[in-house]
Amino acid sequence: GESVGLHLPTLSVQEGDNSIINCAYSNSASDYFIWYKQESGKGPQFIIDIRSNMDKRQGQRVTVLLNKTVKHLSLQIAATQPGDSAVYFCAEISAGGTSYGKLTFGQGTILTVHP
Amino acid sequence: GAVVSQHPSRVICKSGTSVKIECRSLDFQATTMFWYRQFPKQSLMLMATSNEGSKATYEQGVEKDKFLINHASLTLSTLTVTSAHPEDSSFYICSATDPSPTDTQYFGPGTRLTVL
Numbered sequence: 266g267e268s269v270g271l272h273l274p275t276l277s278v279q280e281g282d283n284s285i286i287n288c289a290y291s292n293s294a295s296d297y298f299i300w301y302k303q304e305s306g307k308g309p310q311f312i313i314d315i316r317s318n319m320d321k322r323q324g325q326r327v328t329v330l331l332n333k334t335v336k337h338l339s340l341q342i343a344a345t346q347p348g349d350s351a352v353y354f355c356a357e358i359s360a361g362g363t364s365y366g367k368l369t370f371g372q373g374t375i376l377t378v379h380p
Numbered sequence: 381g382a383v384v385s386q387h388p389s390r391v392i393c394k395s396g397t398s399v400k401i402e403c404r405s406l407d408f409q410a411t412t413m414f415w416y417r418q419f420p421k422q423s424l425m426l427m428a429t430s431n432e433g434s435k436a437t438y439e440q441g442v443e444k445d446k447f448l449i450n451h452a453s454l455t456l457s458t459l460t461v462t463s464a465h466p467e468d469s470s471f472y473i474c475s476a477t478d479p480s481p482t483d484t485q486y487f488g489p490g491t492r493l494t495v496l
Contacts, residue, residue: 273421301487308384308473308487309424354423366412366477368485370424 273352275375284342284378288355288371293336295357299368300329300340303352312340312353342376350378382408384476386488393464394496400460401491403474409454410476414485415447418471430457464495 278284290298296317301309315322315329315338322329328341338355355371383406393399403413412431416424428449429437436449448460457476461468473490477483 273423306471306490306492308386308475308490310487311484366483366485367426367429368414368424368475369426372423375421 288338297358384488405476412477413457
């Protein structure tokens with residue numbers, strides 16, 4: 266079954282702190298994972314991705330960790346800024362077959378950064 | 381990065397009317413476009429997959445006769461909500477896949493539909 270969103274969990278941090286947002290995925294056949302940021306009233310914006318043959322990938326101020334054993338993803342944001350306040354979603358893509366290319370979104374986390 | 385637009389950004393309509401939402405890839409030809417629906421404070425739920433020149437593939441539970449999808453060209457897909465009702469009020473988001481070089485999906489800004 267697909268991940269269906271309920272009311273989103275929240276994470277509040279102080280400006281300058283590091284943030285860690287977690288995501289559990291369900292499909293062991295997924296081989297590509299993406300983190301998106303969604304600001305209020307806007308579409309999702311790509312942050313960083315990782316393939317299943319990696320366990321860590323770093324971008325600018327962001328790091329994604331993948332643990333395939335427990336089907337867990339995390340997004341780490343260093344030195345969090347007020348502009349990072351948004352909803353963060355993980356998404357997985359199936360490796361092939363009729364589901365090829367279809368994104369399945371996790372439930373999302375609301376990140377609030379206090380100045 | 382690649383740009384995907386949606387039009388309109390907001391629409392308010394009366395119950396029973398139909399509403400058309402356009403999704404365009406502005407600087408690339410999209411092999412596939414996807415339509416999502418998002419309720420407040422919830423995640424995105426995939427409604428259908430749209431391929432140019434062929435019928436859309438709908439997710440389980442999505443009524444194809446109510447949510448008509450037309451993918452007339454490699455840069456345009458439309459979603460028509462037919463006989464809209466208040467429960468159809470939602471945020472509708474499209475994405476388009478740029479095949480070059482890595483099948484990256486780019487999202488549109490979304491359309492807020494309110495049915496009175």
